[in-house]
Each structure stands twice: as structure tokens, then as C-alpha cells.
């Protein structure tokens with residue numbers, strides 16, 4: 001949790017509309033029911049496999065999404081304490097599948113039938129094998145999947161900065177050859193253009209399973225190429241849409257989530273079937289970082305002392321928000337090159353999912 005001193009509301013701003021008061025009253029009632037039910041059904045709690053899986057995309061806001069969603073007490077993450085599950089990531093369906101379902105189930109807490117278990121492993125989206133979506137579906141046929149995609153151009157830069165920090169921390173050598181982002185792009189963008197040339201010049205621009213597999217294999221063979229290939233969502237989405245549809249896969253625009261997380265979170269709570277306990281009115285920009293944080297509202301708090309509401313802001317961790325608030329801008333010329341590169345793939349992706357997120 002991060003707190004900071006913000007300008008207090010004026011009385012006019014603090015005066016809640018009747019609608020919001022009703023909403024907060026209703027939320028309190030539902031919350032109380034939820035906790036009473038939990039208390040009186042403790043002995044019926046069981047270990048279950050997840051109900052919700054976040055499948056990606058890396059650096060699109062998946063961590064903030066999970067943190068905000070977990071403010072709803074009906075959503076439960078993997079047990080904390082094990083290093084690999086601290087951020088809700090299990091890597092079960094890609095890296096740990098051989099450990100078996102018993103191992104997987106053991107990562108999760110005891111829950112009652114009104115709670116939903118969530119895990120997110122952003123690399124699922126494009127990790128081999130190509131049958132990874134079938135793996136999830138065969139084991140969890142009822143699960144709902146969340147996929148947050150974002151504009152691939154700022155995503156590459158965010159990932160590059162993330163990887164270079166990782167390189168310093170973990171001695172990951174994949175980007176060590178390139179002194180700067182410009183150098184990396186100069187080397188890899190032509191490679192990526194070459195790889196996708198025949199698809200771009202084909203008359204149909206249809207799915208291409210060979211290319212799909214090759215891009216997915218970069219997860220293992222070429223981590224530097226992966227930085228660029230991750231944003232070719234058109235290819236990665238194909239295998240998921242062979243199995244999932246809008247009833248069990250929600251595709252979220254990470255740019256919209258960044259601009260205004262509250263309404264997006266309300267829609268997600270509806271989609272995953274939990275009561276709406278995190279409300280859109282509770283999100284506010286942190287004036288210090290320019291990213292949205294959660295500020296819990298309660299009627300009594302507002303009635304008694306308006307200023308105390310600033311004591312309880314919850315913001316995503318400090319490793320979130322390194323590039324997208326403009327603190328570390330991407331060089332303009334590169335941004336232009338990347339936008340031109342990704343444009344046709346974005347267009348094909350929007351057509352495939354039937355929704356245009358309008359990334360420029």
C-alpha cells in the first residue's frame with residue numbers, strides 16, 4: 001500500500017450523489033452477507049482448481065489487474081509464501097505440467113462455493129506447446145479466461161526496460177549484446193519484418209499455423225525476438241479462438257484499463273460471476289505517479305471526516321509504472337517504426353476478435 005498527501009476534496013466534490021450512497025449501502029450489505037456466509041461455512045471449505053485464469057499479455061497491466069481484482073474478497077489467489085506464486089503466477093500449464101494436478105491444486109487455498117480462485121501466468125498466451133489452450137480446457141472446462149492485450153508499441157519498450165532490469169538482477173544475457181533500445185530495434189525489427197513478409201504479401205492474410213508455432217517458439221529459443229513477437233497478437237490468438245469464445249474468454253483492452261480501470265474492473269467482476277464489491281467510483285489517479293490507484297469509499301467515512309479517505313490508497317507495486325507515465329519515453333523515431341510495423345497485424349487482430357481497440 002502506498003499513501004501520499006493529496007489535495008482534499010472540496011465539500012461540493014465530497015457530497016455523494018444519492019445513487020452512490022445507495023451503491024455503497026448495497027455493497028456493505030453484500031459484503032456482510034459474504035463474510036457471514038464464510039464464517040458459518042468454514043468447515044465446508046475445500047481445495048479446488050482455479051475458476052479464473054489470466055493468460056496474458058506480459059507488460060499489459062496484468063499485475064495491476066490482479067491486484068485490483070483481489071480487493072474483492074470473493075476472489076482468491078494462489079497461496080502466498082511460495083516464491084513462485086507471490087504474484088499469482090503458477091506456470092503450471094506451461095512449465096510445470098508434469099508435476100501433476102495434485103501439485104497444482106495444492107497451490108490454492110481452501111475456499112467455499114461463493115469464492116472464485118484466480119491465477120495468472122502471462123506467458124500462457126503464447127507459450128508452446130500449441131495445444132496449451134486444450135490443456136487448460138481439458139482440465140478446467142468451466143474456467144473463465146482473462147486476456148488483457150495492449151498497444152504493442154509501448155509494450156515492447158516496457159518489456160525491454162523490464163528485461164534490462166532483469167538482466168542486471170538475474171544475469172539474463174539475451175539483451176546484453178545491445179547497448180541501447182535503438183540498437184536492439186535496428187537489429188531485430190528487420191528480422192521480424194522478414195519473418196512475416198510472406199504473410200503480409202499474401203492475398204488472404206489468414207491464420208498461418210507454421211508462423212504461429214515459430215513465433216511461439218521464441219519463448220524458448222530467442223528471448224530477444226520474443227520482445228517483438230509477443231505483440232503479434234493476431235497469430236497468438238488463433239489457437240485460443242479454436243477452443244474459447246466470448247462466453248469463456250474475455251479480451252480486455254489494456255489501454256482502456258490504464259486510462260480508466262474502474263469501469264473495466266466492474267465488467268470483469270460481472271464476467272467472472274462475483275458480486276461487484278470493487279466499484280468504479282473508487283479509482284483515482286495518484287498525482288505523484290499519474291497511475292490509477294484504489295481508494296476505498298465508505299459512507300460513514302465520508303460522513304465523518306472527508307480527509308481520512310486519503311489515508312488508504314492502494315497502488316500497484318513499485319515495479320509497475322516504469323514507462324507508461326512518460327517518465328522514460330520511447331524515442332519518437334522508433335515509436336513510428338514500430339507503429340508502422342504492427343499496424344497491419346493489429347488490424348487483422350481486431351477483425352479476428354470483432355472489436356477495434358483503436359490503437360494508432
Ligand SMILES: Nc1ncnc2c1ncn2[C@@H]1O[C@H](COP(=O)(O)OS(=O)(=O)O)[C@@H](OP(=O)(O)O)[C@H]1O
Nearest residue numbers: 058059060061062063158291292320321322323324
Ligand atoms: N494502475 C496502474 N498502476 C501501475 N501500472 C499500471 C497500472 N495500470 C496499468 N499499468 C501498467 O502495467 C504495466 C506492467 O504490466 P504487467 O503487470 O502485465 O507486467 S508483468 O508482465 O506482470 O511484468 C506497467 O508498465 P510500465 O509502465 O512499463 O512499468 C504499467 O504501465
